[in-house]
Amino acid sequence: MKKIVLFPLNNDTELLIKNRSSEASYQIAAVTGFVEDKYRLEELQRESKIYCDVDFEKCINMADAIVFADNTMRHDYNGFRERVLKAIEKKKEIYINFALFKKLDISISKANIHFLQDETNLPQNDIKSLKEIETPVLTVLGLGENCDKFNIQIKTKYIIEKQGYKVLSIFSNPLGAFLDGEILPGFLYSKSLSFPEKIKMFNFWIYDLQEKYKPDIIVIGCPSGIAEFDEYEANFYGEIPLVISSAIKVDAGIVALYVNSEQDEKSAELLQNFCLRKYNTEVNNFIMSRQFFKVDHEWRKIQYYTVMDRKQFQHKSIEIPNFFISNIEDDVRIEKQIVQILDKFKNNFFVI
CATH class of the missing domain: 3.40.50.300 (P-loop containing nucleotide triphosphate hydrolases)
Known part of the structure; x- marks a missing residue:
């Protein structure tokens, strides 16, 4: 089972933790965030029993992959960039939205990066007319x-x-x-x-x-x-x-x-x-x-x-x-x- 780390701490990552399935093919090994998230992370660890720490490197050493959630709280993107580069240096798998990755201006091999929503993969269909969707x-x-x-x-x-x-x-x-x-x-x-x-x-x-x-x-x-x-x-x-x-x-x-x-x-x-x-x-x-x-x-x-x-x-x-x-x-x-x-x-x- 793949072990993942979630970054940063926000409402979306908390929802993922709360609603994760016991049959999921992954395990949340740790949650990490920005320095200002320290007390919220401590509270989350008490509630979820998942390891939480602002020390990003310590957290990713516990996992195979890092999931970068969208920047909903509008933090400085440099904080994301530094952590993505650290994950690449540590040869960890990275899961990230393509739109977020583009903002980080990282010109490096993306061999270990999985884009959750990649706008470059366009279907090559010669579409003439719309199909009927029968499902409500x-x-x-x-x-x-x-x-x-x-x-x-x-x-x-x-x-x-x-x-x-x-x-x-x-x-x-x-x-x-x-x-x-x-x-x-x-x-x-x-x-x-x-x-x-x-x-x-x-x-x-x-x-x-x-x-x-x-x-x-x-x-x-x-x-x-x-x-x-x-x-x-x-x-x-x-x-x-x-x-x-x-x-x-x-x-x-x-x-x-x-x-x-x-x-x-x-x-x-x-x-x-x-x-x-x-x-x-x-x-x-x-x-x-x-x-x-x-x-x-x-x-x-x-x-x-x-x-x-x-x-x-x-x-x-x-x-x-x-x-x-x-x-x-x-x-x-x-x-x-x-x-x-x-x-x-x-x-x-x-x-x-």
């Missing part, structure tokens, strides 16, 4: 980065499987590869492909997965956000969710909200109408993350934070007629939401 599709959308979409998708997969259905879970987060999921193909992020080409290629890619896995339902996590929500955060103008919804028929969607994006009946209806018109996706379900954002005008960017106490935010939006809104930690309410969506899908399940 549920998408997990969000207002932007860092709004618990990965967590929502993990919960959704677990709840649907609990109902007895076979799930094909397609993650936008590369760490989903370690949770028995597929990862969105790198060509979606390519700057050399046109919008129509991406639509056709994604349609064929999904069709092939449908034929391979024969799932009862497909759950797709959409990266970034559904629209520009600030002058410093364009969310790529919702390009990839639009490619996905143009390539296949999406039967329902769940939208992840920031904790400071409180909804009332009017705003929820506007958001619902926006998803229907732009993405042809019916949305009645929202999940409030534990993340909130602040606009940093000095650095001209968005900063993301995790709320420790929900009492500092008002949540009248939880009770809006005709909409279902949950807090991310409310597993009971989220399960009711997913089961309600499944009830709508039942007539489409070919297995029933």
Whole structure:
């Protein structure tokens, strides 16, 4: 069994630790992070019984491979670069997102590097027309980065499987590869492909997965956000969710909200109408993350934070007629939401 080290410590790596399967083909030998993560690492070690330390070299000496998670907390990329170079020096296997690796400007042999999402591997298909995807599709959308979409998708997969259905879970987060999921193909992020080409290629890619896995339902996590929500955060103008919804028929969607994006009946209806018109996706379900954002005008960017106490935010939006809104930690309410969506899908399940 391959032993791996996770770097850095963030919400995503903690979710991977919490949801790892006992039947996984790997063992998490250690977790390491930045110096400022010292106390959080100590707490994680007490909870998980996994060795945790800020000493990167000490940790990687315990493992065969290092998994570099995406830089969701927006640390200095030099910290990633130094650690990737150290892993290469130690002749360790490296698992990393291609987009992250590109930012590190490392001109060295990549013989021991596995890209979790490689946008250079483009299918060579002469695609004439789109194929029909018969399996019901549920998408997990969000207002932007860092709004618990990965967590929502993990919960959704677990709840649907609990109902007895076979799930094909397609993650936008590369760490989903370690949770028995597929990862969105790198060509979606390519700057050399046109919008129509991406639509056709994604349609064929999904069709092939449908034929391979024969799932009862497909759950797709959409990266970034559904629209520009600030002058410093364009969310790529919702390009990839639009490619996905143009390539296949999406039967329902769940939208992840920031904790400071409180909804009332009017705003929820506007958001619902926006998803229907732009993405042809019916949305009645929202999940409030534990993340909130602040606009940093000095650095001209968005900063993301995790709320420790929900009492500092008002949540009248939880009770809006005709909409279902949950807090991310409310597993009971989220399960009711997913089961309600499944009830709508039942007539489409070919297995029933």
